[in-house]
Amino acid sequence: xxxxxxxxxxxxxxxxxxxxxxxxxxxxxxxxxxxxxxxxxxxxxxxxxxxxxxxxxxxxxxxxxxxxxxxxxxxxxxxxxxxxxxxxxxxxxxxxxxxxxxxxxxxxxxxxxxxxxxxxxxxxxxxxxxxxxxxxxxxxxxxxxxxxxxxxxxxxxxxxxxxxxxxxxxxxxxxxxxxxxxxxxxxxxxxxxxxxxxxxxxxxxxxxxxxxxxxxxxxxxxxxxxxxxxxxxxxxxxxxxxxxxxxxxxxxxxxxxxxxxxxxxxxx
Amino acid sequence: xxxxxxxxxxxxxxxxxxxxxxxxxxxxxxxxxxxxxxxxxxxxxxxxxxxxxxxxxxxxxxxxxxxxxxxxxxxxxxxxxxxxxxxxxxxxxxxxxxxxxxxxxxxxxxxxxxxxxxxxxxxxxxxxxxxxxxxxxxxxxxxxxxxxxxxxxxxxxxxxxxxxxxxxxxxxxxxxxxxxxxxxxxxxxxxxxxxxxxxxxxxxxxxxxxxxxxxxxxxxxxxxxxxxxxxxxxxxxxxxxxxxxxxxxxxxxxxxxxxxxxxxxxxxxxxxxxxxxxxx
Numbered sequence: 001x002x003x004x005x006x007x008x009x010x011x012x013x014x015x016x017x018x019x020x021x022x023x024x025x026x027x028x029x030x031x032x033x034x035x036x037x038x039x040x041x042x043x044x045x046x047x048x049x050x051x052x053x054x055x056x057x058x059x060x061x062x063x064x065x066x067x068x069x070x071x072x073x074x075x076x077x078x079x080x081x082x083x084x085x086x087x088x089x090x091x092x093x094x095x096x097x098x099x100x101x102x103x104x105x106x107x108x109x110x111x112x113x114x115x116x117x118x119x120x121x122x123x124x125x126x127x128x129x130x131x132x133x134x135x136x137x138x139x140x141x142x143x144x145x146x147x148x149x150x151x152x153x154x155x156x157x158x159x160x161x162x163x164x165x166x167x168x169x170x171x172x173x174x175x176x177x178x179x180x181x182x183x184x185x186x187x188x189x190x191x192x193x194x195x196x197x198x199x200x201x202x203x204x205x206x207x208x209x210x211x212x213x214x215x216x217x218x219x220x221x222x223x224x225x226x227x228x229x230x231x232x233x234x235x236x237x238x239x240x241x242x243x244x245x246x247x248x249x250x251x252x253x254x255x256x257x258x259x260x261x262x263x264x265x266x267x268x
Numbered sequence: 269x270x271x272x273x274x275x276x277x278x279x280x281x282x283x284x285x286x287x288x289x290x291x292x293x294x295x296x297x298x299x300x301x302x303x304x305x306x307x308x309x310x311x312x313x314x315x316x317x318x319x320x321x322x323x324x325x326x327x328x329x330x331x332x333x334x335x336x337x338x339x340x341x342x343x344x345x346x347x348x349x350x351x352x353x354x355x356x357x358x359x360x361x362x363x364x365x366x367x368x369x370x371x372x373x374x375x376x377x378x379x380x381x382x383x384x385x386x387x388x389x390x391x392x393x394x395x396x397x398x399x400x401x402x403x404x405x406x407x408x409x410x411x412x413x414x415x416x417x418x419x420x421x422x423x424x425x426x427x428x429x430x431x432x433x434x435x436x437x438x439x440x441x442x443x444x445x446x447x448x449x450x451x452x453x454x455x456x457x458x459x460x461x462x463x464x465x466x467x468x469x470x471x472x473x474x475x476x477x478x479x480x481x482x483x484x485x486x487x488x489x490x491x492x493x494x495x496x497x498x499x500x501x502x503x504x505x506x507x508x509x510x511x512x513x514x515x516x517x518x519x520x521x522x523x524x525x526x527x528x529x530x531x532x533x534x535x536x537x538x539x540x541x542x543x544x545x546x547x548x
Binding site: 055056057163164191193194195196197198199201202205220221222223224226227247250251260261262263264265266267268 | 311312313425426453455456458460483512522523524526527528536537538540
């Protein structure tokens with residue numbers, strides 16, 4: 001943890017814009033822009049979970065990728081623990097790759113089928129913890145697997161030997177390998193059965209308590225987002241149309257789009 | 269209504285490396301004709317998808333997979349039919365829509381071509397298959413159907429692709445539609461639209477539906493009867509409202525409880541205790 005005062009948010013996004021050029025014709029001239037993220041601002045306090053909800057195409061995944069610098073930013077700023085990440089050089093950004101990690105939606109495509117679980121989970125250690133010996137790395141991978149509720153000797157196996165829920169746990173173990181502070185969870189439970197979804201959501205909450213993690217939780221299902229988040233952002237067409245504490249979003253939705261999302265959640 | 273589909277003592281086993289593993293243990297159920305909807309609920313691995321594939325004998329042939337029991341469709345046993353008779357049932361009698369529309373469509377042909385292929389195959393009597401295809405696209409709520417006929421799958425969203433799959437399934441007016449997790453890969457808002465579409469088509473065309481899902485949420489208000497499958501057995505069955513309001517089996521209770529509820533902030537979500545569920 002840094003020595004910064006606790007009142008400052010861990011992440012502060014200001015007027016973030018991510019535009020993609022639309023090219024056409026033989027010369028691939030730029031004929032327009034897709035405004036995937038169109039001027040959004042929000043903050044994520046340290047140790048909290050902020051939910052980002054919206055339909056496919058609303059720009060929520062692009063927002064997550066832009067924060068993790070996997071997609072270039074068109075304009076605006078992303079401040080992490082007081083440092084503006086949008087202007088730092090690639091080299092200066094390197095330590096933040098360790099602090100900011102991502103968990104992806106599809107546990108089938110996010111693990112390399114030809115790499116053993118050990119290789120997948122230990123790969124980030126080779127980059128950020130070069131000093132570790134082979135046996136120390138093995139020790140660390142087995143601890144990580146146990147932490148996410150798997151058995152240590154699973155590390156010798158390959159992705160196809162695991163179910164979707166187990167693969168998502170492996171993805172979480174890999175994200176935790178470099179001891180991050182901030183995890184961007186991009187639809188981590190959308191591809192899972194409801195019963196497995198409940199296990200993964202509980203695991204993420206346990207890990208947050210144990211390790212003091214901060215989450216940006218991206219999903220399209222408002223019921224899951226409301227459950228896990230302290231604060232919810234509702235996004236559509238590249239803009240945040242409503243932001244409120246999780247319980248207020250449900251009890252007193254303001255924007256028609258939020259109401260539409262609430263109405264779409266099946267009730268029992 | 270007489271039974272359109274009657275499944276008796278259905279057992280499905282796969283050949284493992286040294287022993288045969290039974291994945292569905294003697295289940296019975298039936299679906300009435302003319303618009304009854306039966307939902308089969310269960311987690312991955314409960315046997316619900318292999319059950320639905322067995323309905324038109326789509327599982328791999330023996331010895332790798334053995335299916336026993338009776339599957340009576342309009343009085344005829346599917347398991348005793350030869351390949352030619354099965355072709356008459358597949359599509360025209362029982363049609364399917366699957367979970368992942370982008371994996372079910374061929375990326376190099378237009379959606380119109382792919383629907384028309386099904387129309388030509390099953391309705392050789394029609395002189396204008398294209399007109400019928402456009403009509404089907406309109407039926408599933410695709411606007412500018414004549415234009416969208418020429419679209420490739422990648423030019424459509426997931427919800428639109430699923431509508432195309434439904435149009436293809438409806439090409440030969442099946443009496444029974446088997447929907448295997450039709451909305452699992454879709455957003456909640458699109459999920460609501462697809463369920464509404466199925467409800468509308470059911471009343472318009474009078475077809476019966478077998479809906480396979482792991483989510484109790486989409487069953488309510490859509491299905492008449494629900495079967496809960498767990499590890500190859502039907503552990504609970506009954507009218508949807510009864511099962512939802514007073515579930516008897518601990519597995520059913522857990523499956524209902526693990527869905528996050530809006531506005532009811534729980535500290536932790538309920539998970540399924542498999543030892544407890546299996547002990548019953």
